[in-house]
Amino acid sequence: MVRDKKADSIIASKIDALLPLMTLEEKIGQMTQVRHFDDITEEEVATRFIGSIIHTEGSDPGKTALDWQLKFKKFQEIALSTRLGIPLLFGVDAVHGQNTFDGATIFPHNIGLGASGNAELVKKAASITALEARATGFNWVFSPCVAIPYNEKWGRVYEAFSESTELTTKLTRASVEGHQGSFSDPRKVMATTKHFIGDGATDYGQEGGETSLSRKEVNEYLLPPYKAAIELGVGSVMTSFNTLNGISMHAHKDLITDTLKKEMKFDGIVVSDWKGYSKYGENATVNGGIDMVMAVDGDLEMFQKGLLEAVKKGEVSIDRINDAVRRILRQKYRLGLFENPFPDPELIQEIGSDEHRAVARQAVRESLVLLKNEKNILPLEKILPKIVVVGEHADSAGLQSGGWTIDWQGADRNYQGATTILEGIKKLARGEVIYDQHATNVQEDADVAIIFIGEKPYAEFFGDVGHEVSDFELFLTESHKHYIDAYANKGVKTVVVLLSGRPLVTTKEIDQSDAFVAAWLPGSEGDGVAEVLFGDHDFKGKLPHSWPKSIDDYKSKYGPNFWDDSIEPLFPFGFGLQYN
Numbered sequence: 001m002v003r004d005k006k007a008d009s010i011i012a013s014k015i016d017a018l019l020p021l022m023t024l025e026e027k028i029g030q031m032t033q034v035r036h037f038d039d040i041t042e043e044e045v046a047t048r049f050i051g052s053i054i055h056t057e058g059s060d061p062g063k064t065a066l067d068w069q070l071k072f073k074k075f076q077e078i079a080l081s082t083r084l085g086i087p088l089l090f091g092v093d094a095v096h097g098q099n100t101f102d103g104a105t106i107f108p109h110n111i112g113l114g115a116s117g118n119a120e121l122v123k124k125a126a127s128i129t130a131l132e133a134r135a136t137g138f139n140w141v142f143s144p145c146v147a148i149p150y151n152e153k154w155g156r157v158y159e160a161f162s163e164s165t166e167l168t169t170k171l172t173r174a175s176v177e178g179h180q181g182s183f184s185d186p187r188k189v190m191a192t193t194k195h196f197i198g199d200g201a202t203d204y205g206q207e208g209g210e211t212s213l214s215r216k217e218v219n220e221y222l223l224p225p226y227k228a229a230i231e232l233g234v235g236s237v238m239t240s241f242n243t244l245n246g247i248s249m250h251a252h253k254d255l256i257t258d259t260l261k262k263e264m265k266f267d268g269i270v271v272s273d274w275k276g277y278s279k280y281g282e283n284a285t286v287n288g289g290i291d292m293v294m295a296v297d298g299d300l301e302m303f304q305k306g307l308l309e310a311v312k313k314g315e316v317s318i319d320r321i322n323d324a325v326r327r328i329l330r331q332k333y334r335l336g337l338f339e340n341p342f343p344d345p346e347l348i349q350e351i352g353s354d355e356h357r358a359v360a361r362q363a364v365r366e367s368l369v370l371l372k373n374e375k376n377i378l379p380l381e382k383i384l385p386k387i388v389v390v391g392e393h394a395d396s397a398g399l400q401s402g403g404w405t406i407d408w409q410g411a412d413r414n415y416q417g418a419t420t421i422l423e424g425i426k427k428l429a430r431g432e433v434i435y436d437q438h439a440t441n442v443q444e445d446a447d448v449a450i451i452f453i454g455e456k457p458y459a460e461f462f463g464d465v466g467h468e469v470s471d472f473e474l475f476l477t478e479s480h481k482h483y484i485d486a487y488a489n490k491g492v493k494t495v496v497v498l499l500s501g502r503p504l505v506t507t508k509e510i511d512q513s514d515a516f517v518a519a520w521l522p523g524s525e526g527d528g529v530a531e532v533l534f535g536d537h538d539f540k541g542k543l544p545h546s547w548p549k550s551i552d553d554y555k556s557k558y559g560p561n562f563w564d565d566s567i568e569p570l571f572p573f574g575f576g577l578q579y580n
Ligand code: BGC
Pocket: 056, 093, 142, 194, 273, 274, 460
């Protein structure tokens, strides 16, 4: 997107007129983001001059999408009724569809989109996410995560597209375009590239840990997706919990102010991450260049008071405050919120529509990576007399969707509008389909066993594996190994489908099975998996990460940029078989 210089200069004059009218308290208010529950009362939106409201997994704003809209409309009316009538930004963690709303279209997590490598598809998915976010009352999403994971022990590998900078950059471009469009379009939202910077490259893959990379490595490997996003006018950037060579990224003036804002010419909002102010350096965060603070979970008072005092004492300059507020107002004007502050009820009917789900199903199909297909056991014939399906992941929308789905850490239950993979299989198979969930009723006479194995849902912090190279979480659980043993040992043909947020050490299991599919975390449209297994569509996915052969591959940083000759992955980046 090329910025409209004329429109921007009109906006600049409007800000020039508005800024001098604002008190210091009103300015700090604009820099404040809070949750819609617990953190504030409705009245406090006005008395504390709040600039933005966040919703993440947790307490819902209501039951129906209309309830959500009305709740946020009320907050907006209160903000507009204040002396200066500055509208609120409403932000949401919609990271693979509007995943906080039960009934939304849920796309494969970014790792799966990375496997698809299809920029046009990523753009469409982002555009649908934007629309469903708008339909539930938001004008801002905290996505895409443009991390480049260098350690598969990190619990957020799946939120990122790939270990490849090039692929990540290409899909970041598509995602930003899809979310934002022309920016002022009321069916679009402001996007956020996160987490700036080094989130996926910490030692041992620890969330918020220490990232030890040289400046050259940061420039070469991690900055390109941000550069591409800024060229396309991305509206915001979120700082990361990690330190970079010992310096907190929430207070990293060199990278936030000098590099991102000055050198790379980012003119949007730098937003902190959760409790960024209290946890990662207080006023040093604002001095470092953070414009808006997630003053959540009890931080509101200490943030507003702390910053006010710091400005009065000269510890934070008024110029820095004015710059932050200018950036926030700029995006509010650019989004057209002054003229068009309320959600549109007309959009509600589009949430989870057939059209949206068709795109999500295509994304599922294109995300699947075929790692092995001995004797062309796949595609399966629909007329096979007896198919047995094994594993709890086969029949759970929650398990197939991973973290950041309905609940913060994900859930193992079904949710509205989703189709499980087993349902998809039953739709296509013409013979008998038996579900032997825990391989306790082995069907020795089955023509094929489709065995589902994988990880339980997790999100930030909870998905980290830990420090030891011998950590068992990167292997399958004993019960999942048993699913494969139970059928393979009886000579039944096995198609193994792995549902996981990252590559796991599955060398033995791949060896044991006749066909092996990496399906990542497909989201709400499980039938997309069945459509490829039965050959209605070919495999298209290519590995977005190199696939480890052994746990030793995870020593220090993972991936071709860091390996010496001693490591040879089981399958290289970009690997993926096809029927034709
Ligand atoms: C996560 C972010 C997320 C934010 C808001 C943080 O804990 O790191 O990715 O956008 O919470 O929910």
